[in-house]
Amino acid sequence: xxxxxxxxxxxxxxxxxxxxxxxxxxxxxxxxxxxxxxxxxxxxxxxxxxxxxxxxxxxxxxxxxxxxxxxxxxxxxxxxxxxxxxxxxxxxxxxxxxxxxxxxxxxxxxxxxxxxxxxxxxxxxxxxxxxxxxxxxxxxxxxxxxxxxxxx
Numbered sequence: 001x002x003x004x005x006x007x008x009x010x011x012x013x014x015x016x017x018x019x020x021x022x023x024x025x026x027x028x029x030x031x032x033x034x035x036x037x038x039x040x041x042x043x044x045x046x047x048x049x050x051x052x053x054x055x056x057x058x059x060x061x062x063x064x065x066x067x068x069x070x071x072x073x074x075x076x077x078x079x080x081x082x083x084x085x086x087x088x089x090x091x092x093x094x095x096x097x098x099x100x101x102x103x104x105x106x107x108x109x110x111x112x113x114x115x116x117x118x119x120x121x122x123x124x125x126x127x128x129x130x131x132x133x134x135x136x137x138x139x140x141x142x143x144x145x146x147x148x149x150x151x152x
Contacts (some may be wrong), residue, residue, distance in 0.1 A: 011057035018049035075109050082106055094145030095135070100127035 022043050031037030082105040089098035104123035111119050134140040 007063065008057060009140055011053045011060060014049055014053035017059065018046045020046075022046035022050065048093035078109055080106065092146050094147070095142045096127055096131050097145070099130055100124055103127055 025039035025042035025046060028039030029037035030040050030041070030043060080104050085105075086098055086102040089101060092098075093101075100123050103126045104119060107119045107122045107126075108116070135142060
């Protein structure tokens with residue numbers, strides 16, 4: 001009997017998470033292409049996650065299995081923690097600052113031999129680009145940050 005490796009288990013985990021977010025997004029309402037609802041983007045992203053997870057699952061079934069101890073758990077925990085931190089900080093600090101913090105953590109995990117100044121520049125550039133695309137170009141309304149409401 002074939003033992004499932006870490007890639008297969010990771011693909012199944014991604015599949016379950018994708019299905020969860022797709023179902024949750026549908027509950028929020030999809031809207032239409034011309035007037036997307038609050039669940040539209042989460043469902044689209046969940047569908048991408050489901051597709052890539054299925055692709056990896058099928059591909060990894062035909063590869064030699066790695067043991068679960070070979071998974072870089074520390075990085076995986078940091079990635080998951082950064083997403084939860086992003087969700088917590090989004091309401092408090094707003095889109096731009098919380099996106100910068102999350103991207104700084106993620107780019108820091110991937111930095112390799114890059115300098116921290118490069119990580120800072122990449123995170124700031126990504127947050128600024130996301131803000132320009134969503135807030136300025138697409139006029140997506142973001143909730144105001146609670147921190148700014150306190151200062152007013």
